[in-house]
Amino acid sequence: MLKRIFIFFIIFIYFHDLFAKTKYNLQTPFPVVDLELIDNNISACDDFYKFSCGKWINKTKIPDDETSWYRFSEIDLKTEKLLTQILTNYKNGNYTPKIKYAKKLGDLYNSCMDTDQIYKDGFKNLNFLISKIESINSSKDFANATAELQRLGVDVLFAFFTEQDNTDATKIQPYLTASGIGMPEKKYYEDTTPSGVELIQKYKLHMLNSLKLSKLFTDNEAEKAADFIFEFETKLASYSLSLEDQIDPNALNNQRTFSELVNLSPTFQWDAFFNKLGLNSFTKSKTKKLNIMDLHFFEGLNIILKNTSLNDLKYYLVWKVISTNATFISKELYNEHFNFFNKILYGQKSEPERSKKCLMNVNLLLGDALGEAFIKVAFGEEQKKYVSDLSQQIIKEMREVVANSDWIDSETQLGAEKKLITLSKKIGYPNKFTNYDNLQIKSTSFFENYINGHAFSYDQMVQRIARPVDRSRWDMNPHENNAYYNPSLNEIVFPAGTLQSPLFNLLSSDAANIGATGSVIGHELTHGFDNQGREYDENGNLQNWWSPTVEFEFKKKSQCLIDQYNKYTIVDNQDPNVPKQEDNPKFHINGEVTLGENIADLGGLKLALNTYLKSNPNAFDDISEINHGYSNAQILFISYAQSWCSKSTFESLLNQVIIDEHSPSEFRVNGVVSNMPEFAKAFNCKSGQKMNPENKCSVW
Numbered sequence: 079m080l081k082r083i084f085i086f087f088i089i090f091i092y093f094h095d096l097f098a099k100t101k102y103n104l105q106t107p108f109p110v111v112d113l114e115l116i117d118n119n120i121s122a123c124d125d126f127y128k129f130s131c132g133k134w135i136n137k138t139k140i141p142d143d144e145t146s147w148y149r150f151s152e153i154d155l156k157t158e159k160l161l162t163q164i165l166t167n168y169k170n171g172n173y174t175p176k177i178k179y180a181k182k183l184g185d186l187y188n189s190c191m192d193t194d195q196i197y198k199d200g201f202k203n204l205n206f207l208i209s210k211i212e213s214i215n216s217s218k219d220f221a222n223a224t225a226e227l228q229r230l231g232v233d234v235l236f237a238f239f240t241e242q243d244n245t246d247a248t249k250i251q252p253y254l255t256a257s258g259i260g261m262p263e264k265k266y267y268e269d270t271t272p273s274g275v276e277l278i279q280k281y282k283l284h285m286l287n288s289l290k291l292s293k294l295f296t297d298n299e300a301e302k303a304a305d306f307i308f309e310f311e312t313k314l315a316s317y318s319l320s321l322e323d324q325i326d327p328n329a330l331n332n333q334r335t336f337s338e339l340v341n342l343s344p345t346f347q348w349d350a351f352f353n354k355l356g357l358n359s360f361t362k363s364k365t366k367k368l369n370i371m372d373l374h375f376f377e378g379l380n381i382i383l384k385n386t387s388l389n390d391l392k393y394y395l396v397w398k399v400i401s402t403n404a405t406f407i408s409k410e411l412y413n414e415h416f417n418f419f420n421k422i423l424y425g426q427k428s429e430p431e432r433s434k435k436c437l438m439n440v441n442l443l444l445g446d447a448l449g450e451a452f453i454k455v456a457f458g459e460e461q462k463k464y465v466s467d468l469s470q471q472i473i474k475e476m477r478e479v480v481a482n483s484d485w486i487d488s489e490t491q492l493g494a495e496k497k498l499i500t501l502s503k504k505i506g507y508p509n510k511f512t513n514y515d516n517l518q519i520k521s522t523s524f525f526e527n528y529i530n531g532h533a534f535s536y537d538q539m540v541q542r543i544a545r546p547v548d549r550s551r552w553d554m555n556p557h558e559n560n561a562y563y564n565p566s567l568n569e570i571v572f573p574a575g576t577l578q579s580p581l582f583n584l585l586s587s588d589a590a591n592i593g594a595t596g597s598v599i600g601h602e603l604t605h606g607f608d609n610q611g612r613e614y615d616e617n618g619n620l621q622n623w624w625s626p627t628v629e630f631e632f633k634k635k636s637q638c639l640i641d642q643y644n645k646y647t648i649v650d651n652q653d654p655n656v657p658k659q660e661d662n663p664k665f666h667i668n669g670e671v672t673l674g675e676n677i678a679d680l681g682g683l684k685l686a687l688n689t690y691l692k693s694n695p696n697a698f699d700d701i702s703e704i705n706h707g708y709s710n711a712q713i714l715f716i717s718y719a720q721s722w723c724s725k726s727t728f729e730s731l732l733n734q735v736i737i738d739e740h741s742p743s744e745f746r747v748n749g750v751v752s753n754m755p756e757f758a759k760a761f762n763c764k765s766g767q768k769m770n771p772e773n774k775c776s777v778w
């Protein structure tokens with residue numbers, strides 16, 4: 079919940095790997111639509127996802143070092159291969175393509191590849207971090223250490239970050255929210271099903287093993303510490319908000335002064351924490367506000383801290399340091415970490431190659447610099463122009479939808495219209511890249527680079543408070559294969575990395591490109607008008623512009639989607655021994671939590687189709703040889719569905735259902751097309767067939 083932007087999808091992969099040894103060729107015309115993947119044994123009107131992706135699913139195996147694999151993962155493979163080549167050049171002193179930070183990139187990559195050196199320094203690295211905990215003798219020291227560890231990338235106790243003020247989007251303010259637990263979400267600590275209890279046992283064992291491997295404790299002490307730490311995390315989790323509680327942005331907007339924070343949670347030395355970050359002006363001010371996203375958590379944190387000794391708190395900090403930095407300490411500790419977080423939790427079979435992990439670390443620490451290199455070799459102005467024009471048409475289409483809706487009154491129409499007129503779009507890459515002049519990078523010590531890199535971005539984040547809002551800032555790297563809507567800036571953002579085959583290809587037809595990429599543009603745009611985005615006005619402020627009657631209608635329309643998605647369940651096709659899961663609520667899609675994404679998926683595809691129909695009114699009838707007997711409307715739908723062909727380990731799918739607001743791929747396709755009469759028309763589906771139910775949901 080750190081970022082309040084709405085991203086297009088989340089893939090729970092720790093590292094990608096270059097398993098395919100195919101040659102990288104920027105000119106390869108990888109088709110957006112691949113009719114060879116269609117399974118003609120399945121009727122499009124019964125299961126459109128399986129119809130469109132059937133043969134892809136049959137022939138695709140999830141790579142052992144991945145937890146899910148998408149058809150669009152081909153993009154990631156291509157990008158990874160290219161970037162690895164560039165980083166290898168830089169590492170070897172060959173600075174092509176020429177960019178400002180080529181040497182820093184090469185040095186960082188070189189230091190990361192040198193695992194011998196990393197493990198040689200392993201316990202020295204650990205001691206450096208532990209020394210910050212050992213010196214704690216007072217609650218003030220504890221607050222100082224909390225600030226210092228967070229700055230170095232260790233997630234302890236709660237999260238602090240800066241973002242635009244929800245009540246005045248021209249300003250940046252501090253935010254506080256729950257964090258500091260090891261398992262992905264509070265539900266994991268409270269799961270009483272047999273598989274849930276088993277997972278908890280495995281987590282506790284992992285904790286114990288890690289503490290022993292750190293060589294900081296005797297076996298007895300490690301056991302005592304593990305019991306305490308798990309209990310401590312369980313308490314933190316119990317005060318954290320559930321995903322359901324985090325849906326309404328108004329509930330997460332709690333503007334408080336510093337003294338109100340101190341009253342809410344007096345045991346923690348907030349003045350020491352804020353002063354350590356250089357935010358003394360906040361501790362002294364009677365008027366400056368910060369946003370305490372979940373008040374209940376900070377009340378609870380106070381109770382927890384009041385009842386825990388300083389000595390026990392140190393155990394918790396030590397555990398967080400070990401867990402976060404396992405990869406820097408020893409191979410045994412890293413293996414232990416990988417075994418729980420990747421293998422057990424997500425079903426990842428094997429570890430990726432070192433080069434892939436290092437690419438990920440470069441993305442994390444110097445991502446924007448690497449993005450500049452990527453743009454130089456892999457992105458053209460033609461792509462940018464096509465997508466920019468298409469976005470413009472889709473925004474225009476949305477304006478028509480609003481103007482022609484019979485359920486929106488003129489007052490609310492005006493609010494929506496203002497949002498659409500002011501909406502900005504960012505395509506490809508930022509106008510200015512991040513300045514890394516003050517980030518020290520050595521070619522020899524990856525640990526130091528990692529720590530410095532974290533501190534560098536943390537300091538930048540803190541310093542933003544004093545500056546005007548930077549509207550040119552991006553929240554994704556230019557080479558990332560993803561997209562987002564940011565309600566505070568009222569902007570849609572499409573990095574160059576996602577505008578590649580098989581999601582986008584200038585050699586493919588408009589129907590194919592608009593089905594795959596147009597629907598993404600529509601999706602991000604619709605986020606501005608989903609159950610969360612609609613709470614923000616055209617300036618990015620949380621301000622209601624809805625009349626009560628229109629709001630009532632919106633909620634009624636949304637309820638239809640909630641009920642629809644609540645009925646979907648996941649099944650483990652790969653393991654017939656897993657008992658029938660329909661009865662277990664944890665295998666159900668959560669219609670409420672996924673509502674915003676489902677509204678955006680439905681709105682996105684509708685906008686894409688209607689935009690295409692504007693210039694191709696005969697799309698339902700124009701069956702052509704080029705399309706092998708399909709009409710262009712059919713191609714557009716197939717293109718959309720094929721952009722979602724995917725396979726996941728069951729563990730990964732289960733985690734997605736529990737913690738991700740995005741529905742699994744199958745439902746992102748079937749849930750959407752079964753709500754569209756245009757789909758039934760395109761594929762001649764009879765009324766009552768699965769993809770053409772009588773009851774259809776519609777929001778936008």
Ligand SMILES: [Zn+2]
Pocket residue numbers: 084085086087601605675678
């Ligand atoms: Zn989304």
